[in-house]
Amino acid sequence: MDIILAIHSLVRWAIILVAAIAIIKFTISWAGNSSFKGMDRGLASGYSGLIDLQVLLGLVYLIWNGLAGAGFPLYRIEHAIAMILAAFAGHLPARFKNLNDKLRFQFSLFAILGSLILVFIGLLFLPAH
Helix, strand or coil, X not given: CHHHHHHHHHHHHHHHHHHHHHHHHHHHHHHHCCCCCHHHHHHHHHHHHHXXXXXXXXXXXXXXXXXXXXXXXXXXXXXXXXXXXXXXXXXXXXXXXXXXXXXXXXXXHHHHHHHHHHHHHHHHCCCCC
């Protein structure tokens, strides 16, 4: 069980790295009127894939640990709900395929920022260690 929590804790750093790169790239491309290319699609897909993995690991840990005796305290449920919403927001860039490139960069940037805000809110539900 601890291995799932350890992987869950490590994946967050990959999410932060990909999100930071995407935010920088999307901001520069939005300001510079660049075209939305393969790397941009890869960054958006990579972010949504990593956040999906994070949610999956978190849900497995929540259920497995909860059934093993830790229970399902409200803060864990609130954390899970916030993270599922963050994953939803992380998938929004895939819905912007029909927009022009400038709007696609703008909306993708704000979707990732919104997702990170939801992640931060979800972390606030967890007790301090």
